[in-house]
Amino acid sequence: MSTVPSAGQAGALYWPVQARRNVGVRGLFAVVLAFLFAYGFLFPGLLTASGFAKFTQSWFPLALVAMAQAILMLTGGISLAIGAMVSLGAVIAATTMTGPLGVAGGAAAVALTGLGIGAATGFIVVRLRLPAIVVTLAGSFIIGGAALLILPRPGGAIPEWLSDLLAGNTPAAFVVLVLIVLLWKLYLATPLGLSLYAAGENPVGAYRSGVPVDGARIAAYAISGLLSTGAGLFVAAQTGSGDPVIGAAFTLNSIAAAVLGGIGFLGGQGTMRGALAGSLLLSLMISVMFFLGFTPVAQYVAQGLIIIGAVAIPQFRKVQQ
Amino acid sequence: MVTRAPLLAARGVSKSFFGNPVLRDVSIALQPGRVHALLGENGAGKSTLINLLSGALRPDGGTIEVDGYTVSRMTPTYARQAGIAVVQQELSLTASLSIAENIGLGAYPKRFGLIDYPELAARAGAACDLVGLHEPLSTPVGHLPLGRRQMVEIAKALYRTPRVLILDEPTSSLSATETKILTDLLERLRSEGIAILYISHRLNEVMTLCQHVTVLKDGTCTADRTLEGTDAAGLVRLMVGRDPGDLFPRWQPSAPPADVISVRKFSAGLMRDVDLDIRAGELLGIGGLVGQGQEDLLLGLYGAIPAGTASATVNGASGLPGGVPKANALGLAYVPADRKREGLHLIHPIIANMMLPAFARLPALKLRSRRAERETARGLAAQLAIKGDLDRPAQALSGGNQQKVALAKWMPHDPLVLLLNDPTRGVDVETKREIYMMLRNFAAAGKAVVLLSSDTPELVHLCDRVAVVREGRIVAMLDRGALSEEAIVSAAMGAEQRKVAA
Numbered sequence: 071m072s073t074v075p076s077a078g079q080a081g082a083l084y085w086p087v088q089a090r091r092n093v094g095v096r097g098l099f100a101v102v103l104a105f106l107f108a109y110g111f112l113f114p115g116l117l118t119a120s121g122f123a124k125f126t127q128s129w130f131p132l133a134l135v136a137m138a139q140a141i142l143m144l145t146g147g148i149s150l151a152i153g154a155m156v157s158l159g160a161v162i163a164a165t166t167m168t169g170p171l172g173v174a175g176g177a178a179a180v181a182l183t184g185l186g187i188g189a190a191t192g193f194i195v196v197r198l199r200l201p202a203i204v205v206t207l208a209g210s211f212i213i214g215g216a217a218l219l220i221l222p223r224p225g226g227a228i229p230e231w232l233s234d235l236l237a238g239n240t241p242a243a244f245v246v247l248v249l250i251v252l253l254w255k256l257y258l259a260t261p262l263g264l265s266l267y268a269a270g271e272n273p274v275g276a277y278r279s280g281v282p283v284d285g286a287r288i289a290a291y292a293i294s295g296l297l298s299t300g301a302g303l304f305v306a307a308q309t310g311s312g313d314p315v316i317g318a319a320f321t322l323n324s325i326a327a328a329v330l331g332g333i334g335f336l337g338g339q340g341t342m343r344g345a346l347a348g349s350l351l352l353s354l355m356i357s358v359m360f361f362l363g364f365t366p367v368a369q370y371v372a373q374g375l376i377i378i379g380a381v382a383i384p385q386f387r388k389v390q391q
Numbered sequence: 392m393v394t395r396a397p398l399l400a401a402r403g404v405s406k407s408f409f410g411n412p413v414l415r416d417v418s419i420a421l422q423p424g425r426v427h428a429l430l431g432e433n434g435a436g437k438s439t440l441i442n443l444l445s446g447a448l449r450p451d452g453g454t455i456e457v458d459g460y461t462v463s464r465m466t467p468t469y470a471r472q473a474g475i476a477v478v479q480q481e482l483s484l485t486a487s488l489s490i491a492e493n494i495g496l497g498a499y500p501k502r503f504g505l506i507d508y509p510e511l512a513a514r515a516g517a518a519c520d521l522v523g524l525h526e527p528l529s530t531p532v533g534h535l536p537l538g539r540r541q542m543v544e545i546a547k548a549l550y551r552t553p554r555v556l557i558l559d560e561p562t563s564s565l566s567a568t569e570t571k572i573l574t575d576l577l578e579r580l581r582s583e584g585i586a587i588l589y590i591s592h593r594l595n596e597v598m599t600l601c602q603h604v605t606v607l608k609d610g611t612c613t614a615d616r617t618l619e620g621t622d623a624a625g626l627v628r629l630m631v632g633r634d635p636g637d638l639f640p641r642w643q644p645s646a647p648p649a650d651v652i653s654v655r656k657f658s659a660g661l662m663r664d665v666d667l668d669i670r671a672g673e674l675l676g677i678g679g680l681v682g683q684g685q686e687d688l689l690l691g692l693y694g695a696i697p698a699g700t701a702s703a704t705v706n707g708a709s710g711l712p713g714g715v716p717k718a719n720a721l722g723l724a725y726v727p728a729d730r731k732r733e734g735l736h737l738i739h740p741i742i743a744n745m746m747l748p749a750f751a752r753l754p755a756l757k758l759r760s761r762r763a764e765r766e767t768a769r770g771l772a773a774q775l776a777i778k779g780d781l782d783r784p785a786q787a788l789s790g791g792n793q794q795k796v797a798l799a800k801w802m803p804h805d806p807l808v809l810l811l812n813d814p815t816r817g818v819d820v821e822t823k824r825e826i827y828m829m830l831r832n833f834a835a836a837g838k839a840v841v842l843l844s845s846d847t848p849e850l851v852h853l854c855d856r857v858a859v860v861r862e863g864r865i866v867a868m869l870d871r872g873a874l875s876e877e878a879i880v881s882a883a884m885g886a887e888q889r890k891v892a893a
Contacts (some may be wrong), residue, residue, distance in 0.1 A: 272444025
């Protein structure tokens with residue numbers, strides 16, 4: 071260990087760094103795999119094309135909001151407006167895509183809304199130095215209200231071909247998810263992206279090192295907004311219409327998934343692959359318990375206990391060290 | 392002798408915080424190819440001077456010069472561009488990023504907008520080789536022990552190929568081997584023409600490594616000279632020696648001693664295997680450089696942090712209290728240094744702050760007697776000369792009066808042992824005098840007072856005995872006869888290894 075020559079290191083740095091990031095999430099990956107086997111056993115349909123498509127579609131929006139939450143938690147922030155953003159994305163998609171804007175225009179409107187609201191939230195939190203939890207709580211009322219203004223009751227429509235493409239029997243959702251993950255890897259390979267960790271864990275040190283701490287955090291809020299409204303677009307495609315309150319459950323589920331995935335509340339702790347695994351685990355847990363015939367109440371209780379356990383185990387391990 | 396313009400200089404800079412002058416008319420010039428030592432006691436203004444030189448703070452008066460030209464507005468960004476790198480005492484690292492990613496942070500090599508990892512590996516690897524860091528570059532910094540993190544911090548400064556390198560106590564967490572590597576490295580950088588400012592409390596290091604020294608005392612410069620022909624004792628003399636005036640009450644011998652606290656092989660936090668006897672009727676001082684474990688000693692005795700011991704007697708009971716309520720019951724009281732966060736509840740009324748320990752002692756569901764509380768509080772306010780309406784929030788008081796409230800709240804319980812953590816830090820002179828008077832009176836009344844202080848004159852003029860702590864051990868126990876600022880500072884800095892017998 072102490073004799074590795076630096077010349078040997080110079081060639082490969084990126085992949086060892088990536089491999090090191092797996093260390094903290096190996097246990098989680100094992101649990102997810104176990105649940106996947108259990109699920110495949112209970113529901114053999116998973117291995118067919120349409121079964122796989124349906125399964126990834128049920129996971130997809132949760133994966134997106136878990137990423138949206140995790141990127142904020144990495145910077146030391148949090149958002150209670152994720153659910154409202156999902157709803158807003160859904161109603162914008164449902165009201166624009168069959169109108170004059172068309173699918174492309176509608177999708178652009180959804181994306182710009184997410185980026186814009188996210189950036190504005192980030193600006194308020196970072197520049198005005200207000201607590202993220204309060205700003206996003208207030209934001210959730212405003213954004214939720216805006217969704218209700220646009221579409222007071224469920225309605226609107228998504229072109230049928232889009233619904234079929236995203237939520238039909240094709241694994242399109244999975245492909246999109248893979249693309250998003252690749253884009254995230256690309257972002258994390260930029261100086262601004264990697265600065266997220268430094269800005270979240272040690273903002274003073276990062277600032278002294280010349281990191282644009284404020285910029286990195288505001289960018290994180292913008293990306294988070296984009297992922298949330300994107301999840302809304304997908305949910306609208308799934309249901310074929312817009313519902314102004316459909317996103318409500320996503321706020322707390324996004325936090326639960328991120329926490330399950332090992333993202334810490336203090337900033338700079340955890341990995342996106344962990345958050346994704348956390349969202350997959352949450353989504354699997356819900357399905358498996360459903361197949362095992364748990365009543366909804368028992369499902370909630372079990373979900374809560376598992377989340378507490380997931381947070382407590384690493385903590386105990388740290389204390390033992 | 393070098394006659395070129397200094398790479399970085401401060402000319403007559405002054406800085407005050409909240410009207411409290413920290414630096415007064417200080418000048419320093421960093422020449423290329425020279426290791427410049429900056430010495431001074433705790434609170435002498437060293438960190439402030441570094442912050443001015445690196446642009447983290449702006450001076451109230453005086454100028455900062457780079458290459459002989461006055462910089463009108465020094466900022467951290469400008470300092471970086473001018474090739475000034477600072478290795479701060481608090482690390483600027485991110486635990487979850489790898490060594491290489493930390494070293495390059497804020498100055499990554501880029502290709503197509505992405506971090507150029509091969510280039511980063513090459514350059515960070517070169518910096519690591521300089522400081523003798525051979526761990527794989529992909530190791531997360533969080534997995535490294537503190538000393539290695541310090542080396543990463545130094546590598547991070549070198550990665551930016553500085554012209555001026557400022558190191559604030561770089562060796563405090565380094566092993567002997569790492570210190571050797573660092574001194575060799577600094578010697579080499581010096582020969583390459585880099586200007587180095589070196590802050591350290593280890594005088595031997597300074598004597599071997601540095602060529603020039605600036606000594607600060609109470610925010611003024613007491614020496615700016617070459618180190619040739621100077622010895623450690625001479626440097627210590629330049630750092631200490633303030634005229635105490637009539638600040639301190641006259642010292643009088645106290646009653647015949649009887650131990651109230653006696654511990655053997657006591658360990659808590661940074662403190663290791665300490666033997667200590669605290670006597671009734673005496674004022675025992677705890678001295679040393681900041682952060683050598685003094686606070687852990689007090690907190691461990693008070694039961695606020697886990698502590699272990701071979702044998703202990705506290706007020707006749709055997710064993711350590713092990714918890715704050717138990718410690719209170721045994722007659723111990725602790726007044727923390729950070730009164731704003733630990734000592735007081737700032738937004739609550741003064742009276743509530745004064746009554747807080749009493750609340751802890753009353754049966755949980757007993758009704759409060761507002762009248763009795765008010766009477767007690769008035770009595771305390773009169774006794775300690777706390778000015779102001781008792782219903783105002785504690786934050787409305789001046790620092791000195793806040794400290795008096797933090798002390799006053801323990802008075803109704805008649806503690807036998809007072810553990811005080813730097814009670815006069817940031818307190819005005821008049822209040823200091825009152826607090827000193829109070830402490831002497833406690834001791835005269837047969838109580839034991841343990842005074843942890845970062846102010847050396849206070850220890851010399853007030854205490855019966857002073858225990859000097861260095862690196863988690865009591866390295867000297869100075870009796871009244873042996874007490875002097877020189878003796879305390881020498882022991883604290885390890886200028887003389889010989890222990891003074893208790």
